[in-house]
Amino acid sequence: MNTKIEEIEAVLQKFYQLNQIPSHLADATTYSLMAGGKRIRPILFLNMLEAFGLQLSEAHFEVAATIEMIHTGSLIHDDLPAMDNDDYRRGKLTNHKKFDEATAILAGDALFLDPYYLLSNVALPAEIVVLLVKELAFASGSNGMVAGQILDMDGEGKSLQLAQIEAIHRLKTGRMLTFPFVASGLIAGKSVQEIEQLRKIGQKLGLAFQVRDDILDVTATFEEMGKTPGKDLLEEKSTYVAFLGLEGAKNQLSQLMSEVKSELSGLTNINLDYIYPFIEKLEL
């Protein structure tokens, strides 16, 4: 039996092996899609579906793959010389170093547009698909990830308040980590009230993630991170560690993680065995 990661990767690879996609584009998108991502967002989504008692189907793996496509597209563009100018990502050359800048721009563009094609073809009721499209676009575009990226960029070299840092991360990292929770609730037919509760849980986990990332930036080695550590510090980015200190950030992470678990346990008809172990792996 295939693992969830294998199933997600099979959907991603199949998409770019379709005949009509030029090989240069398929190679570039597939290179970054298969560059060893931990698939945290799609697996969160799949585990939540299982926690809600659903048997996973092809449609669910396809929805899972769309999250990873957009996430990967954003990493490719983030790494570009005009953005973070990173040469390595997950221990491998970044897309524009492996190919070239023009290819990396277009590969990212494809990874923003293609998931909507995949999503429009999933075997789920049209009403649910429309809501998934809405939530994915909300999470990724000017209401979410891209907005967070521009605020993050605008904040570089400036001294920000903690509330400002949180506002940035709520958009930049939080929205795409919220989607798996909201999407699983929509597919499982949860009430509007529970879906808003899922949204809050996702936002909190998103915040925890950013705190964790900031901690790892100062504590991890190149091998552990797969990219150059200490970059945020060098670039004087406003991180949680810069603001709260390393111990303060670690306490904040523990606090957020325990709130996430407690709020999950308050949902109806949820089997926490499917989600707690995965969330606990994300603790330090």
Place this chain on the structure above:
Amino acid sequence: MNTKIEEIEAVLQKFYQLNQIPSHLADATTYSLMAGGKRIRPILFLNMLEAFGLQLSEAHFEVAATIEMIHTGSLIHDDLPAMDNDDYRRGKLTNHKKFDEATAILAGDALFLDPYYLLSNVALPAEIVVLLVKELAFASGSNGMVAGQILDMDGEGKSLQLAQIEAIHRLKTGRMLTFPFVASGLIAGKSVQEIEQLRKIGQKLGLAFQVRDDILDVTATFEEMGKTPGKDLLEEKSTYVAFLGLEGAKNQLSQLMSEVKSELSGLTNINLDYIYPFIEKLEL
């Protein structure tokens, strides 16, 4: 009464005036969205709806706006230094010259993701919205525009066959010009057979457009084009003019345009008065 262009622009401006969008991002997207585009694709779509006997509604103008968002996003990325490296577009500074490269990358990204948010909220039946999402993503991503851009880039400086040039343009320009025809047919409830006929007409008009663009590249002035003419020739791009000569390209354009009109007249329940005059304006 507002003109169609004013209505489309009102939808675009309203979208980026929503509270939660950071002003830097809203300024950058709005700058290019309002940079004097001729709105050919959205107006084709609206005129086709009218030709099919529909009364235009807010939902139709919103769908029209999504086409323009993706088109504009592609222009912003096309102009980047790593791509065509253009300083002017429609007589105004390109996005990365007006702002900076990072902003232009993110503005383009937003314009690829946001239309799906807009589309997911239009007041049309969910089954139709899903089909519109599918067709828009097909037209723009790895099955369409982005694929054409990468093939175009790969072909630069190479001597291509006419069939190869056509294959590039069918994807790069053709798919996004086909969407207005297919989308209008879907909304008007046309048969599968007529929708495939609409797709063929759109592809043909897309080809005509590219021939026209290649002709204008050698015949128009900076003022007429709003950008530096003769660039294709300088860059030894494989254009229709390079292949067929100027007169040959002009003949080809006339031929394609008359085929488009003739095929439109073969559709059922169509009032050609709503579409012929607009198409005729696109002739030279």
